[in-house]
Amino acid sequence: MTEGTANGTTRGNALRDRLSDFVSQIAAAGALIVVFVFLSFASPDFLTADNLFNIGSQTAVVAVIAVGMTLVIITAGIDLSVGSVAALAGVMGALLMSSVGLPMPLAALGGTLVGAACGLTNGLLVSVAGLNPFIATLGMLSVARGIVYIATDAQSVFGLPDSFRLLGQGVVAGGIPIPVVIIIAVAIAGYVVLSRTRLGRYAYAMGSNLEAARLSGIPIRRYLTSVYVISGALAGFGGMIAASRVASGQPNYGIGLELDVIAAAVIGGASLFGGQGTVVGTLIGAFLIALIRNGAVLLNVNTFYQQVIIGVIIWIAVFWDQYRRRKLASASE
Amino acid sequence: MTTETGIGTKEPVVRLRGVSKEFPGVLAVDGVDLDILPGEVHVVAGENGAGKSTLMKLLSQVERPSSGTVELAGEPVEYHGPGHAQHLGVAMVYQEFALAPDLSVAENLYLGREPGRFGFVNRGKEMEEAGGLLRRVGLNVGPRRLVAGLTVAEMQRVEIAKALAIDAKVVIMDEPTATLAEREIEDLFGVIKALTDDGIAILYISHRLDEIFRIADRVTVMRDGKVVDTLPISELDEDKLVRLMVGREIGNLYPKPDVDVGDVLLRVSGVKRGEKLKDCSFEVRAGEVLGFAGLVGAGRTELARAVFGADRVDGGAVELEGRKLKIKKPQDAIEAGVGYLTEDRKGEGLALQLGVDQNITLANLPMTRGLISLKEEGRIARKRRDELNIRTPSIRRRVQVLSGGNQQKVVVARWLETEAKVLFFDEPARGIDVGAKAEMFGLIGDLAQEGRGIVLISSYLPELLNMCDRILVMREGEVAGVIGREEFSEERVIALATGTGEAA
Numbered sequence: 086m087t088e089g090t091a092n093g094t095t096r097g098n099a100l101r102d103r104l105s106d107f108v109s110q111i112a113a114a115g116a117l118i119v120v121f122v123f124l125s126f127a128s129p130d131f132l133t134a135d136n137l138f139n140i141g142s143q144t145a146v147v148a149v150i151a152v153g154m155t156l157v158i159i160t161a162g163i164d165l166s167v168g169s170v171a172a173l174a175g176v177m178g179a180l181l182m183s184s185v186g187l188p189m190p191l192a193a194l195g196g197t198l199v200g201a202a203c204g205l206t207n208g209l210l211v212s213v214a215g216l217n218p219f220i221a222t223l224g225m226l227s228v229a230r231g232i233v234y235i236a237t238d239a240q241s242v243f244g245l246p247d248s249f250r251l252l253g254q255g256v257v258a259g260g261i262p263i264p265v266v267i268i269i270a271v272a273i274a275g276y277v278v279l280s281r282t283r284l285g286r287y288a289y290a291m292g293s294n295l296e297a298a299r300l301s302g303i304p305i306r307r308y309l310t311s312v313y314v315i316s317g318a319l320a321g322f323g324g325m326i327a328a329s330r331v332a333s334g335q336p337n338y339g340i341g342l343e344l345d346v347i348a349a350a351v352i353g354g355a356s357l358f359g360g361q362g363t364v365v366g367t368l369i370g371a372f373l374i375a376l377i378r379n380g381a382v383l384l385n386v387n388t389f390y391q392q393v394i395i396g397v398i399i400w401i402a403v404f405w406d407q408y409r410r411r412k413l414a415s416a417s418e
Numbered sequence: 419m420t421t422e423t424g425i426g427t428k429e430p431v432v433r434l435r436g437v438s439k440e441f442p443g444v445l446a447v448d449g450v451d452l453d454i455l456p457g458e459v460h461v462v463a464g465e466n467g468a469g470k471s472t473l474m475k476l477l478s479q480v481e482r483p484s485s486g487t488v489e490l491a492g493e494p495v496e497y498h499g500p501g502h503a504q505h506l507g508v509a510m511v512y513q514e515f516a517l518a519p520d521l522s523v524a525e526n527l528y529l530g531r532e533p534g535r536f537g538f539v540n541r542g543k544e545m546e547e548a549g550g551l552l553r554r555v556g557l558n559v560g561p562r563r564l565v566a567g568l569t570v571a572e573m574q575r576v577e578i579a580k581a582l583a584i585d586a587k588v589v590i591m592d593e594p595t596a597t598l599a600e601r602e603i604e605d606l607f608g609v610i611k612a613l614t615d616d617g618i619a620i621l622y623i624s625h626r627l628d629e630i631f632r633i634a635d636r637v638t639v640m641r642d643g644k645v646v647d648t649l650p651i652s653e654l655d656e657d658k659l660v661r662l663m664v665g666r667e668i669g670n671l672y673p674k675p676d677v678d679v680g681d682v683l684l685r686v687s688g689v690k691r692g693e694k695l696k697d698c699s700f701e702v703r704a705g706e707v708l709g710f711a712g713l714v715g716a717g718r719t720e721l722a723r724a725v726f727g728a729d730r731v732d733g734g735a736v737e738l739e740g741r742k743l744k745i746k747k748p749q750d751a752i753e754a755g756v757g758y759l760t761e762d763r764k765g766e767g768l769a770l771q772l773g774v775d776q777n778i779t780l781a782n783l784p785m786t787r788g789l790i791s792l793k794e795e796g797r798i799a800r801k802r803r804d805e806l807n808i809r810t811p812s813i814r815r816r817v818q819v820l821s822g823g824n825q826q827k828v829v830v831a832r833w834l835e836t837e838a839k840v841l842f843f844d845e846p847a848r849g850i851d852v853g854a855k856a857e858m859f860g861l862i863g864d865l866a867q868e869g870r871g872i873v874l875i876s877s878y879l880p881e882l883l884n885m886c887d888r889i890l891v892m893r894e895g896e897v898a899g900v901i902g903r904e905e906f907s908e909e910r911v912i913a914l915a916t917g918t919g920e921a922a
Binding site for chain 2: 277280281282283286289290292293294296297298299300301302303304360361
């Protein structure tokens, strides 16, 4: 161990600490830039306002849900139910408008609350019943999807007011898509929660060492539950955006969505072992996935290859994470 | 257990010449020469980071030396990984055992080398041979038992039996007594004696001085990756050994300040928890250091955890400064002013991936308008770093990379931030350097001097006898007795702890 003097704080070291936290993000950001530059040259249609806004809108659902997922993963948990919950929220929100006749904002709120309720169930199963997060949310993945089919008889929900399209298709000032605005808003909120609130700090602490957190007086049940509620609520909100984009509630929406969401977080440096992850990293991950999908379409690459590419990127990201951990662990001996 | 006979005439079973191991930026092992003779207990002593563990890894082929030669029984060693080392007769008994809990004892003994042919395991042969090995290590359990049901001491025996199963010539033991009770240590030393009588060499890593003198034939002291000296145990005493390990004079290891003990701070009465705690009562006064002594499993940690609200209790009352407390969870205890530093720093004390600053403020975050004040957090962390002399390159550095002693100080800093009036220290000196130990006990003395009540839990009697005003001795979940400083003696504590010679 280096025995530096207590008072001789070196700026270089502080900077290095800060950097080492961001190394995985830098790698992901580098990949993002490379793909971006490559596509700019490879396809004339890529670097157009239309296409970029389109990417932004497409990314919104994954990005919004991935912010919640990041929080869950930081606690060393996982939320596999987000795809089903998004579908349930989208369908319920749609029904609130078409059958109950609620105005759009209330229906959107209703859908989000449906997601939060699913998240609350997940949270209680994990923190009170003591189920493994993987199992608890795997159950919810099935339960929520089942409820969607029961509620809709597996039929799409149409007949939504035009105002509903605003959420996923609208624009504000100078043509910036509302979904992009939503990404920015959720990202800022997520950033503040993670870096400046008890919830965020305790999430890192619980993910790093649950027993140490408990013995430090942190009410872990409450905070662990809250994390899943937030993930559920954001999944619900994401489901509403998705429903708005197709102006209907789709019972089959979001099958496999959890994979994209988890991939975004992991590519951005969130560690499935807990204790690590940032909103910025997750956004980079979400956009990287979106760019690859968009580029594949523009370049007429067989869509099945997208799946392969994204899978390979996940391997690289997780390998990188584990490699760093091993290095840290051996350095601390 | 010293067997002077023959040493010096035998051919070394292991011979290291100029062995170095370089990690990026660190020379962990630096030009080491070492001879290990058959049938000797060779202790490698040194502070954390002295290179002991790396040296062991070089022998067990977990790591490959950067330079130098390693010979086994006169033959230069080739490096092909841990399996190859075992094949050559070098076995390693790890601190954390490498056993598969859901397999039987016999299956573990022969894991990877099952007797039999064509992919079938000859279970009859396996059981028979396993039985013989277990007898040699004095383990009285059937080879069919699942490892999961064994005690820690029994698992360790299985590990040693594994070494015998590969016909080891050298068995490396890395702090094998760290998790054992006193009686189990005695038994282990008996087994080690039996192995050395068979000509097996034991390479034994430890920094517990008492046991080094009980078991070693020769001691090699390492410091900063280098061998300082190799000496027969007869040429060493405790002071000399510490001096060699630390490389400087350590003043008083237990600087107990003279404090006027004040009023009762904490009064605990009738705490019960199943079979673990039976009606335990005690009190701690301001400025007092109260020791908890007892055998492993006597209930010392359980009592501290019960008071702190870490475990559920069946009954009992806790009063702080005359005020009745309702402690159901750690949060309640912390808010009332009681802190508990766990025995297992890494497992229960620290969030290893968080920074020094974040660990210090974890139990008491500085909030302004609902948000964490990062400025205030930095100020607090720097203040505690200077005050406790926490050696870290920066306060944002992950605690994972700090040394054991500095990690322990981070935990102390966290509890100071909660303004705890009563602090339980559970084995605070375990796994930290001699130098850091002196610092830690100095710190405990300072905290008592400030008028806090301190409870010191330790398995090492000299710590308690030197640091405490009173010692509470536990036996089988009960308070066996409390001894005042003027009546302190090792014999008294042991008599109470074991229930022998009650009259003493």
